[in-house]
Amino acid sequence: MKRIKLVVAYDGTNYCGWQIQPNGETIEGVLNRTLSGLLKENIKVTGASRTDSGVHSLGNVAVFDTETRIPPHKISYALNRFLPEDIAVQDSCEVDLDFHPRHCESRKTYEYKILNRRFPQPVNRRDTYFFYRPLDIEKMQEAAELLCGTHDFKSFCSVNTAVEDTVRTIYSLNVKKQGDIISIRVTGSGFLYNMVRILAGTLIQAGTGDLEPWQMSEILKACDRHAAGPTAPAHGLTMIGIEFL
Amino acid sequence: MKRIKLVVAYDGTNYCGWQIQPNGETIEGVLNRTLSGLLKENIKVTGASRTDSGVHSLGNVAVFDTETRIPPHKISYALNRFLPEDIAVQDSCEVDLDFHPRHCESRKTYEYKILNRRFPQPVNRRDTYFFYRPLDIEKMQEAAELLCGTHDFKSFCSVNTAVEDTVRTIYSLNVKKQGDIISIRVTGSGFLYNMVRILAGTLIQAGTGDLEPWQMSEILKACDRHAAGPTAPAHGLTMIGIEFL
Known part of the structure; x- marks a missing residue:
């Protein structure tokens, strides 16, 4: 298993913020669904900044664990092909398994x-x-x-x-x-x-x-x-x- | 009768360009309809630049003739209250009756x-x-x-x-x-x-x-x-x- 870090940009206009909500689309929800489809695993991302509804991003950070054999830096390209045009991953790379984007300085x-x-x-x-x-x-x-x-x-x-x-x-x-x-x-x-x-x-x-x-x-x-x-x-x-x- | 010049800004994303089309919303169409409703006259604007579908503007120019008693510089404020959020008039003023935005240098x-x-x-x-x-x-x-x-x-x-x-x-x-x-x-x-x-x-x-x-x-x-x-x-x-x- 490896942990992948994504840098995520988005236009927040049409989203109920980062964090999954029972009613309404969120950035986290779209990433989970798109990654799960792409990697054929049940993927759950952890975000660094749980931005509010309507807030935008040039460089929010999310991590997830995967068994995929896709090289880490190529995940960004693959993912962007399936994401809607108001979300675009800017970078993907492997990080240590103990890296948590909210629990580190x-x-x-x-x-x-x-x-x-x-x-x-x-x-x-x-x-x-x-x-x-x-x-x-x-x-x-x-x-x-x-x-x-x-x-x-x-x-x-x-x-x-x-x-x-x-x-x-x-x-x-x-x-x-x-x-x-x-x-x-x-x-x-x-x-x-x-x-x-x-x-x-x-x-x-x-x-x-x-x-x-x-x-x-x-x-x-x-x-x-x-x-x-x-x-x-x-x-x-x-x-x-x-x-x- | 007087001739009013408008400076018009718009996000062209959702429009079929400036010029009125049989199928599809245009900037000219929205201006005519909104001005006619506001001034209770049949208004037809003449645009300086008939921008293509999808093209944006910070300062396109349009003129129209009217009998209204609303002071020319106040038309912009009144009009913006009724325009959709992707069109906003930046200025309104009176010009000579022979001013034509496409036939002058x-x-x-x-x-x-x-x-x-x-x-x-x-x-x-x-x-x-x-x-x-x-x-x-x-x-x-x-x-x-x-x-x-x-x-x-x-x-x-x-x-x-x-x-x-x-x-x-x-x-x-x-x-x-x-x-x-x-x-x-x-x-x-x-x-x-x-x-x-x-x-x-x-x-x-x-x-x-x-x-x-x-x-x-x-x-x-x-x-x-x-x-x-x-x-x-x-x-x-x-x-x-x-x-x-």
Whole structure:
């Protein structure tokens, strides 16, 4: 038996997220079904980041165990022939049998994209959140800097989740503007449920002036979801990639 | 009566192009229907660029005549409330009654986008042509320079069209690479049927080495569609905008 690691890109628009759901198609469900058909085994993948409904990916990671004789690097090519066009494997390779994508140290990078202009732009509507009120990206960057480092991010975690430890480390959080697209890129040791979308929603409020950058420290201290800004819509979020340490 | 000019953006994926067709939804058809409903008049728009099925736009232009009392700049806001999410008006203003978007001098800009890497990337699959053979963008740029200027572009015009005059002027034709996306941006006095897609298909052949850059002059001289490269797929093409001189 061997363990195979896949790097998986997808347009999350038409999926109920990564994780298998009783009602509705998921990325995990499609991968299990397609791999099982291709390899003639009962395959169950384990994902690194269980992205929400509507969230996209350039480089999520999944592993599965198989007895196949297909060379590991060729699985990606074979698999892509059978996957729907909104899911595409970017790489496949063999890893140690004890490698688990959620139980080992990693740095995950996400990007949240905002179209900041007067009117929406149809071509990028699926992966970019349209927001028409003008955003001050210097204020957003100033706020972002105060959120970097190791903190208790309880204020940035959806209330309907029961996580024990809400301390996480953000290694970098950058706000950039290119034309009328503002992108918030964050790299961290891991993220709480909805954390990146709440970070984005809070930085947007810093950009409009509804919050002042200095208030970020108070929001962190509050350890209360109500202190932070709203959860930004899922479709603006893309999982960029994961580096295993 | 007054004449209103609209700047129209759209994701062309689900449309049979700009121009009204007996079978299938078109951008022109949706605009006519939506404007007629909004203004309670029988509205017929005239488009500047009758883009093909599957081609996108950031800034196509259309005009129509109306008796409405809605201030011209407010028509865009009103219209966007009723348009489907894959069409969005970017601007509306009044123009002279003799302004015709196809019968006056203009500079049109189009962009053709290519994803040049080993595997497709689902998020941008709708507006970027995936091409896996490595492309040499210096050779593409070298070829592009030979196509600039005023030439008979008969070789770059689909055979199934009966145009009299095939002389056009290309003011600029630039090939740029950002990450693994190559974009070909062209500005010209006007373009023949399928011309931008044939330019893109021919530059791709220069990028693979199937054609040498110097052959561009011979292809122009041939005045024969068979001398140029293939017509690149529609979905990689976006109409960027039109400047009226």
